[in-house]
Amino acid sequence: MATRTYLEAISEALREEMRLDERVFVMGEDVGEFGGAFKVTDGLIEEFGPGRVRDTPIAEAGIVGTAVGAAIAGLRPVCEMQFADFVACGFDQLVNVAGKMHYRLGLAVPLTVRLPTGGGFSGGPFHSQSPEAWFMHAPGIKVVAPSTPADAKGLLVAAIRDANPVVYLEHKNLYRRVKGEVAEEQFETPLRARVAREGRDLVVVAYGAMVHTALEATEDLEGASVEVLDLRSLVPLDEEAILASVEKTSRVLVLDEANATCAAGAQVAALIADRGFEYLDAPVRRVATPDVPIPFSPPLEQAVLPGVGRVREACLELLGY
Amino acid sequence: MNAVDVAMPQMGVSVAEGTVIAWSKAVGDSVAEDETVCEVTTDKIDTEIPAPVSGRLSEILVEVGTTVDVGAVLARIVPGDGAAQAAPEANLPVDADAVSPPSPVEEAREQRRFYSPVAKRIAREHGVELAEVEGTGRRGRVTKADVEAFVAARGASGGANGRALHSDSPYRADHEGDGDDLGGRPQTLSRMRQSIGAAMLRSQELTAACTTVVECDFSLVEQRRRALGVTALPLVAVAAIETLREFPNLNATLEGDALMVFDRVHLGIAVSLGSDGLIVPVIHDAQNLSAEGLAERIRDVAARARARQLVADDVRGGTFTITNPGAFGALIATPIINVPQVAILDLEAIVRRPVIVADEAAGTEAIAIRSMAHLCMSWDHRALDGAYAAQFLTALRMRLEGRTNR
Numbered sequence: 001m002a003t004r005t006y007l008e009a010i011s012e013a014l015r016e017e018m019r020l021d022e023r024v025f026v027m028g029e030d031v032g033e034f035g036g037a038f039k040v041t042d043g044l045i046e047e048f049g050p051g052r053v054r055d056t057p058i059a060e061a062g063i064v065g066t067a068v069g070a071a072i073a074g075l076r077p078v079c080e081m082q083f084a085d086f087v088a089c090g091f092d093q094l095v096n097v098a099g100k101m102h103y104r105l106g107l108a109v110p111l112t113v114r115l116p117t118g119g120g121f122s123g124g125p126f127h128s129q130s131p132e133a134w135f136m137h138a139p140g141i142k143v144v145a146p147s148t149p150a151d152a153k154g155l156l157v158a159a160i161r162d163a164n165p166v167v168y169l170e171h172k173n174l175y176r177r178v179k180g181e182v183a184e185e186q187f188e189t190p191l192r193a194r195v196a197r198e199g200r201d202l203v204v205v206a207y208g209a210m211v212h213t214a215l216e217a218t219e220d221l222e223g224a225s226v227e228v229l230d231l232r233s234l235v236p237l238d239e240e241a242i243l244a245s246v247e248k249t250s251r252v253l254v255l256d257e258a259n260a261t262c263a264a265g266a267q268v269a270a271l272i273a274d275r276g277f278e279y280l281d282a283p284v285r286r287v288a289t290p291d292v293p294i295p296f297s298p299p300l301e302q303a304v305l306p307g308v309g310r311v312r313e314a315c316l317e318l319l320g321y
Numbered sequence: 322m323n324a325v326d327v328a329m330p331q332m333g334v335s336v337a338e339g340t341v342i343a344w345s346k347a348v349g350d351s352v353a354e355d356e357t358v359c360e361v362t363t364d365k366i367d368t369e370i371p372a373p374v375s376g377r378l379s380e381i382l383v384e385v386g387t388t389v390d391v392g393a394v395l396a397r398i399v400p401g402d403g404a405a406q407a408a409p410e411a412n413l414p415v416d417a418d419a420v421s422p423p424s425p426v427e428e429a430r431e432q433r434r435f436y437s438p439v440a441k442r443i444a445r446e447h448g449v450e451l452a453e454v455e456g457t458g459r460r461g462r463v464t465k466a467d468v469e470a471f472v473a474a475r476g477a478s479g480g481a482n483g484r485a486l487h488s489d490s491p492y493r494a495d496h497e498g499d500g501d502d503l504g505g506r507p508q509t510l511s512r513m514r515q516s517i518g519a520a521m522l523r524s525q526e527l528t529a530a531c532t533t534v535v536e537c538d539f540s541l542v543e544q545r546r547r548a549l550g551v552t553a554l555p556l557v558a559v560a561a562i563e564t565l566r567e568f569p570n571l572n573a574t575l576e577g578d579a580l581m582v583f584d585r586v587h588l589g590i591a592v593s594l595g596s597d598g599l600i601v602p603v604i605h606d607a608q609n610l611s612a613e614g615l616a617e618r619i620r621d622v623a624a625r626a627r628a629r630q631l632v633a634d635d636v637r638g639g640t641f642t643i644t645n646p647g648a649f650g651a652l653i654a655t656p657i658i659n660v661p662q663v664a665i666l667d668l669e670a671i672v673r674r675p676v677i678v679a680d681e682a683a684g685t686e687a688i689a690i691r692s693m694a695h696l697c698m699s700w701d702h703r704a705l706d707g708a709y710a711a712q713f714l715t716a717l718r719m720r721l722e723g724r725t726n727r
Contacts, residue, residue, distance in 0.1 A: 250439045250465045275577075281437045281465040321459050 004182040007175040009149035010114075011040050013156040014078065016186050018048055021076060024160055025052040027063055028080030028114075037082045038116060038175060064090035064113065068098045068165075071111040076160055084115035084169065085129045098165040099140030108163040112156070117145075118209055118257055119305055120173040125293035128301070130208075130258035135167045136235050136267065143234040144191060145169040147211035149180040151232055154189025161188060171209040178212065191233035193241035199227030202318055203245040205268050206255040207231040210306065214255055217311035224319050234264045242268060243276050250281035251318045255306060260288035282321040287314050324397035325374050327358055331391050332368060339363045340388040341395065346378045358396060376400040436463055443468045449475075513598040524660045529702035532655040535714040539671045539692040541723045545612075554590075554645050555616035557668050557696075560720040562586045562608050565641060568713040572640045574661040575704045589642035589659055590619055592626040600626050601659055603639040643668065647694060656699045663704040667697040 004012065018024045025048075026041055032055040035042030045053040056063050060081060067077035081087045087094070090113075098109045119128030135141045142164050146152040152170065159166035196211055201224045204214040211230045218226035229245050231238065246252055252272060254265035269284045287306045295301050329339050339361040346358050357369040358378065380397040383389055436444070436451050440463050444451045447468075454471045456463040510518070524530070542556050549556075565572040565586055573582045588607035593599050602622035607615060625631050642659045647669035656667045671694040678689045696717060700710045719725050 250437075278438045278442045281439045321462070321464075 001181045002184055003179055004149045004153075005176050006146075006149045006152050006170070006178045006180075007038065007040060009153040009180075009182050010156055010170055011042070012182070013153040013160075013186070014041065015044060015047070017157055017160050018044070018052065020186060021160075022052075023074065023076045024078065025054065025070075025075060026078050026080065027054040027056050027067060029056055029058055029063075029082045031055060031080050036080060038172065040114075040170075041080065060086050060088075060090035061093050064093035064111075065097065067111050067113075068093055068101070068109055071098075071109045071165075072101070072107050076110050076112075078112045078114060078160060080114045081116070083123075083127045083172075084117035084131050085126050087113065087115055087131060091134070094141065094165065094167070095135070095138040099138050102140060102164070109165050110160075110163050111165045112159045112162075112168055113165070114156075114168045114170060116172045117169045118171040118173050119294045119301060120209070122296060122298050122301060123172075123294070124296040128294035130169075130256075130289075132167070132169055132234055133258055133263050133266075136264060137262070140165065141235065142166040142191065143169070144232060145171070145208040145234060146189075146232060147171075147174070147178075147196070147206075147208055147230050149178060149182050151189050151194070151230075153182050154187050155191075155232065157186050158188040158191065169208060173209050174212070189232065191236055191238075193238035194230045194232055195241075195245070196228040196230040197226070199225040199249065201225045201249060202251040202253065202315055203227040203229055203249040204253045204255055204311070204315065205229045205231065205242060205245070205265065207234065207264065208257060210255045210257050213306060213308055213311055217308040218315055221312065221315055221319070224315070226315065231264070231268075234267075237264075237267065237271070239271055239275070242271060243279070246272055246276040247279045250279055251321070252280070252282075252284045253311070253314050253318055254284060254286045255311060256286070256288035257305060258289060259291045260286065261291050263288055282318050285314050285318055287311055324379050324399045325376070326394045327370060327373060327396040327398060329361065329389055329391050329393045329395055330368075330370065332363055338388050338390050341383050341385050342367070343385060344381060345369075348378055348381055350378050352376060352378055352398060358398075361395075370395065372398055374398055374400045434461075434463070437465065439465045440468050443472070447472045511597065513594075517598050520660075521657050524657050527660055528658050528663075530655075530658055530699050531702050531707060531710070532697055532699045533707060533710045533714055534653065534695050534697045535711075535718050537694055537696050537718040538676070538722050539694050542721055543671065543692045549613060549616075551612060551616040553671060553694075554643070554668065555612045555619060557666075557721065558588060558590075558607065558615050558619070558643055559610075559612045560717055561641070561643060561666055562588065564713060564717040564720055566608065567716060568709065570705050570709060571664045571700065571713055573663050573704060574640065575663050575701060576661045580704060583640045585640075587638050587640045589639035589662070590622060591642060591644035592623045593646075594627060600631065600636065601639065601642055602626055602631055602635045603637065605638065642666070647671065653695050654697055656697065658699050658701055664698055664700040664710070667695075667699070669695040669697060 014026065026044060030037060031041040032045040032050055032053045041053060063079050067079045070077045094113065098111055101107045101109045117130050132143050132145060135143045142162060144155045144159060144166060146155045156168055159168045197215060204218060204226060206214045206228065207230060211228060214228045218228065227245055227249055229241065254268045256263040256265035258264065265286050265288055269286055272284050287310055289304055289306065292304060295304060332339065341359055342362050343360045346352055352358060352372040352375065354375045355371045358372050359370050361368060361370060376398040378396060379399045383395045440451065443465065449468060449471060451463055454463050454467050457467055458464040539553065542553050546553050546556055569582045569584065572586055573580055585606050586608045588604045589601040590604065591599055591601050604615070604618045604622065610618060622635060639659065639662055642662055642665045644656050644665060645668045646654060650670050652669055654667050654669065656665045658665050671692050673690055674693040675688050676691045676693060677686055679686050696714055698710060698714055
């Protein structure tokens with residue numbers, strides 16, 4: 001075990017996987033000489049050369065499209081979108097080409113697309129989005145979102161080794177903020193939810209950076225025993241784990257950093273309404289970002305993103321229901 | 322207060338009219354809600370008409386022997402507290418002074434009370450009248466914790482405030498008290514027995530269980546198990562696992578309408594704990610194990626089960642279960658499915674028996690002594706049909722008899 005930041009865990013997973021499997025290569029804007037906008041790929045070009053660490057033009061459709069072709073031809077490309085927001089330019093290649101390839105032609109597309117996602121650092125409307133739900137609505141693509149350094153490594157390894165296109169959401173605000181123990185050897189994290197904290201009275205369902213918000217907000221909640229369920233994988237969604245937590249606690253808060261409408265949490269809430277109705281002792285509550293772009297202004301951004309205060313308030317309301 | 326009508330009910334699609342044959346109440350009598358007011362007959366059935374509300378019977382509109390259309394008003398009841406005082410006298414041996422009649426306002430509030438789905442479910446499971454539970458939630462709402470506390474308190478004291486929570490059965494044992502003149506000694510069911518009992522009952526409530534039986538020649542299995550130095554169980558388990566991969570719908574779980582079929586086989590093995598009960602540890606990914614490997618794992622989980630050292634992961638996630646009471650000499654059984662799994666295979670005692678064997682080369686038949694056993698499988702008719710179960714058992718039998726090409 002070694003202590004790693006979230007960012008170091010991603011880099012390590014990538015470097016080790018490239019050492020173990022020569023089919024794995026990296027492409028994206030400034031990932032080579034510059035080492036990536038956030039320095040995730042720093043040093044890779046020195047070790048693996050420009051053939052396996054490829055700087056590309058600023059053209060996401062080209063990056064994803066090229067990677068889809070490489071994946072079909074037997075390679076294991078890992079694309080970096082400089083910011084998750086920019087994946088919209090590569091959306092067609094990802095959703096219509098990569099996601100449907102297996103169903104149309106029976107071809108596997110072992111492609112990983114890394115999306116630096118999320119807000120909280122005054123990045124404004126083009127650099128702060130949480131676009132995971134776009135891909136949840138497109139069959140054929142898996143969607144994962146780690147919250148800890150260990151899961152950041154294990155889920156990236158699992159994504160690279162998966163025979164399907166996987167969208168890997170790495171939260172920018174966790175890069176250097178979160179540290180944790182990470183096994184030094186390569187390992188795969190299963191695409192299942194994880195109980196981040198056990199509890200009896202209420203469960204907060206979250207993923208990505210919101211897991212930390214949930215843990216902080218419920219650490220000392222007037223003596224209540226609050227479970228925090230870290231989804232880790234959004235597609236496939238670990239329905240059994242969600243329902244097990246709901247059965248145990250009977251009160252649910254679903255937390256999203258994404259805009260509220262049709263977010264991952266909306267799917268969780270729908271699942272509970274459908275299959276967990278008889279477990280419920282209170283309405284399923286949601287806390288999410290309202291349906292507005294993320295503002296530049298720091299106070300406005302703080303007001304829009306779900307924070308510890310809003311989560312606490314919603315939890316207390318549910319506990320008193 | 323307005324009178325409430327008692328009407329001739331619609332008792333069937335084709336029934337248009339009914340005849341009053343007797344009045345159980347006279348004008349002026351108190352009636353409790355659901356108490357019989359009168360009896361009616363139709364060309365199909367006789368039935369009792371219950372009072373729609375508690376109150377006093379104010380009017381009888383249809384005399385005995387009169388036939389009226391469905392929907393016709395038979396009588397009227399003025400709702401009121403006259404009945405509320407009368408009802409306990411009629412039903413329960415409760416001290417009338419202890420029960421104060423609820424005011425109309427209280428009754429109205431009671432009717433508006435909201436119960437959450439989980440509160441209703443727990444109340445149903447424990448036979449709790451939610452109206453009797455005090456609510457601590459917002460605006461007096463009855464929470465899950467309130468119902469659970471009510472159930473726990475009732476369990477401890479045998480009833481809140483000593484008041485009966487249900488009407489007692491009129492049955493009384495001839496000899497109550499400590500002794501039993503027949504020499505029976507009361508025992509407390511252990512927690513394990515209680516949980517086994519609950520799980521078995523739940524399976525019988527949930528599943529549409531059938532049992533299919535085939536007879537199998539175990540001569541080859543006996544020969545192989547001696548060579549390997551193992552019992553027949555791991556050999557049967559390996560054959561069952563291989564056969565399951567051809568019949569994946571038996572390697573599955575069914576919860577409600579959600580059928581989950583598995584390629585990997587997580588094999589449950591029923592382990593007897595003597596008189597204490599039994600437990601079913603699960604060998605995950607059993608499809609990766611050889612007969613010797615599986616024998617080793619079965620020995621390991623059985624030993625840990627008997628030493629009470631199983632951990633939670635050892636008993637979760639089974640997809641198919643094998644039970645082996647044949648070791649105790651039984652010939653046939655109808656095991657209960659380990660829900661949410663959809664099937665359980667029962668290996669019975671291997672016994673020497675005369676059977677007809679064919680010499681296909683010579684075209685003759687003869688009677689020979691063979692080691693035979695029954696393979697009994699209970700399966701859930703919600704998930705599959707009998708032909709599938711029979712095909713699986715026959716394929717398993719062929720495999721155990723060495724009649725498949727592998």
